[in-house]
Amino acid sequence: MAEGGKTPYDVFRKMILPQLTAALGKEPTFTNVTDFLLADDLITEQQLDSIKSKSNLSDQKRGSEVAHRLREKIRNHDDPAKCLLQICDIFEDEDVGSEVLKKHGATMRSKIEETPKASRSDPIKAQPTVPVSSGTTVSSRFRSVSNRLENAISSCLTGVVGKLYAPGLISLDLKDEMINSHDIPSKKASKLVSELQRTLNNDKHPETFLNDVCKVLKEVGEKPITDIANELGTTAASPVSCPEEISKRNLGTTDELGIEDVETVTTVLNKALFGATKWVDLGLKLGLLMPRLNVIGEGGGDAYKHLRVTIEAWLEGEDNVTSRTWQTLIDAVEGTGDRAAAERIPKKLKTLYNITL
Structure with a gap:
């Protein structure tokens, strides 16, 4: 208590x-x-x-x-x-x-x-x-790219608004405001992204809504927008295992994790407040080699995407990876210098997925 x-x-x-x-x-x-x-x-x-x-x-x-x-x-x-x-x-x-x-x-x-x-x-x-709700993680992911999305859509706002309105992803009132308002494009883009965030937070099926938004954004045909949509779409489409399934599959420090656990691992790292900007250090501690990490870094996206791809490579046993357990992850996080995050991981596993290490 x-x-x-x-x-x-x-x-x-x-x-x-x-x-x-x-x-x-x-x-x-x-x-x-x-x-x-x-x-x-x-x-x-x-x-x-x-x-x-x-x-x-x-x-x-x-x-x-x-x-x-x-x-x-x-x-x-x-x-x-x-x-x-x-x-x-x-x-x-x-x-x-x-x-x-x-x-x-x-x-x-x-x-x-x-x-x-x-x-x-x-x-x-x-x-x-x-x-x-299960939309919390989806909401956080969308919020993490909101600034980049605002910048990307500012130059083609009318086209984006039209695409979003056609399938009913935004209201007619918002569409009219975006087109007829005398505000500068950047301010209107900020309002549009905020409204999408609000709808996402309140939607009963946030993953579906986000996937629909990503599909529409890709249709705009602008590379910066498409890159963001691809980044979000991959995350939103990834299945999230329920706590019962996860706790049955991974009960302790010695159980091997697999690629199906990528969403769980990234969620735990986020909740443990591990800084995504340390993804290179974490990758090295987990057994990945610098050439692979360089490729990940050159692949576009922000630190959160790089961290996720790094975790995927670890879970697939790439390079010099020899162990894929929760304890390995904890040791690697501590090895990056973030001891506080490492100490939070067992607690988050217990709270989120009822996994006791």
């Missing part, structure tokens, strides 16, 4: 400290975080405009304004635990780039994951919690 079974609301409220609010209100973190919060429906445009309209706010006071909105969002949410975990995802996101927020996000995540389910709902809205 986390500190006597505190609710998500209490967990977040206890973390609203000067260090957190100062980091939250400082640029560029403020803009990065609020962009993600808007995309995930955790703050409204009206609330954000209200904060921005207050002149002469210090970083700490501006951060406090955001924290207050998030606290109330958690309080009034149907699933406070899920809401807090969404906030943790954003705080820990590499694109936010704040070590302070990442640390606080990890701390809050650990507290809520240790709290029994019966204690997770807020006493003000005492309802049983619902597990975080």
